[in-house]
Amino acid sequence: MRFLSAAILVVSLAVATASASDPKKSKDDPNQIGNRDVGKCLNMFSIEKEIALGKQLSEEVKRQARLNDDPLVGEYVNRVGQNLARSSDAKVPFTFQVVEDEAPNAFALPGGFVFVNTGLIKIADEEDEFAAALAHEIAHVAARHLTCQATKQQLLTMLALPAGAVLGGWGGVLARQGMGLGMPMAFMQFTRANETEADYLGVQYMYAAGYDPNGAVSMFEKLEMLERQKPGTLSRIFASHPLDSTRIDKTQAEIQRILPSKPEYVVTTSEYHDIRERLITLENRPANNGQGPTLRRATGSGQPGDADDDQRPTLKRKDLVE
Numbered sequence: 001m002r003f004l005s006a007a008i009l010v011v012s013l014a015v016a017t018a019s020a021s022d023p024k025k026s027k028d029d030p031n032q033i034g035n036r037d038v039g040k041c042l043n044m045f046s047i048e049k050e051i052a053l054g055k056q057l058s059e060e061v062k063r064q065a066r067l068n069d070d071p072l073v074g075e076y077v078n079r080v081g082q083n084l085a086r087s088s089d090a091k092v093p094f095t096f097q098v099v100e101d102e103a104p105n106a107f108a109l110p111g112g113f114v115f116v117n118t119g120l121i122k123i124a125d126e127e128d129e130f131a132a133a134l135a136h137e138i139a140h141v142a143a144r145h146l147t148c149q150a151t152k153q154q155l156l157t158m159l160a161l162p163a164g165a166v167l168g169g170w171g172g173v174l175a176r177q178g179m180g181l182g183m184p185m186a187f188m189q190f191t192r193a194n195e196t197e198a199d200y201l202g203v204q205y206m207y208a209a210g211y212d213p214n215g216a217v218s219m220f221e222k223l224e225m226l227e228r229q230k231p232g233t234l235s236r237i238f239a240s241h242p243l244d245s246t247r248i249d250k251t252q253a254e255i256q257r258i259l260p261s262k263p264e265y266v267v268t269t270s271e272y273h274d275i276r277e278r279l280i281t282l283e284n285r286p287a288n289n290g291q292g293p294t295l296r297r298a299t300g301s302g303q304p305g306d307a308d309d310d311q312r313p314t315l316k317r318k319d320l321v322e
């Protein structure tokens with residue numbers, strides 16, 4: 001009976017989801033960002049539970065990864081991230097942190113915890129390319145991909161269990177399967193469809209925040225080139241963010257189809273260039289493995305404003321190499 005009632009619950013939830021207002025049309029309209037149901041799915045996590053799960057997982061990341069602790073870098077990355085998050089459909093507060101890691105990658109945990117590697121900032125020469133990566137991660141959060149995915153997998157597990165195993169109902173199964181707050185990260189993976197949707201939404205968030213959406217295209221092209229040059233070293237990244245020419249073509253087509261061109265876009269800022277330079281300089285300092293005092297280079301060079309007092313963004317269109 002338990003098995004049956006679980007199955008009935010799945011069907012009724014699925015019907016409820018399908019009968020909700022069609023989000024497809026509004027998903028194409030950047031003017032409706034914030035008022036569309038992009039995170040709608042069969043999801044056993046409330047927003048609060050999702051944030052709690054993300055927080056717990058982010059503590060785990062902080063224990064294992066080497067975070068960049070430079071206040072200027074942190075403030076800047078957070079400011080760019082918050083600006084994009086405000087231009088998104090996400091309903092959760094965000095935090096953005098920089099991980100000292102050469103791999104050009106970024107990742108998002110459920111509930112708004114975004115991490116970006118120093119390696120990604122190094123290959124993003126311009127702010128719109130950096131913004132493209134953050135916007136893509138914000139889109140994964142806005143669409144609640146990880147908890148939607150986890151819910152689907154959990155339901156499949158539940159339906160495969162013998163009837164008597166579902167004692168304690170919903171909560172009981174979740175506890176036994178380790179689906180509570182201690183859910184292992186390996187359980188959470190994006191599908192190809194998730195990636196496509198995050199690309200689609202991310203480009204719109206960039207555009208809404210004032211960036212040239214073609215920054216996403218040039219970022220993909222750089223990653224693809226790196227993948228060709230050093231396929232072995234990048235395999236880990238492309239396992240979570242598979243990249244191919246289809247992805248680039250789709251993004252270019254989307255920009256043409258749904259994003260009316262603006263007279264000017266932010267392509268880059270001198271502040272981004274300064275922060276990027278600063279990161280590269282800071283990376284050459286002695287390693288600090290969380291023990292002893294933090295050694296920091298004397299400031300005076302590499303400070304935003306030192307090299308260029310003109311902090312206005314570069315407003316232009318990106319010229320893409322076809």
Ligand code: ZN
Binds near residue numbers: 240
């Ligand atoms: Zn992704």
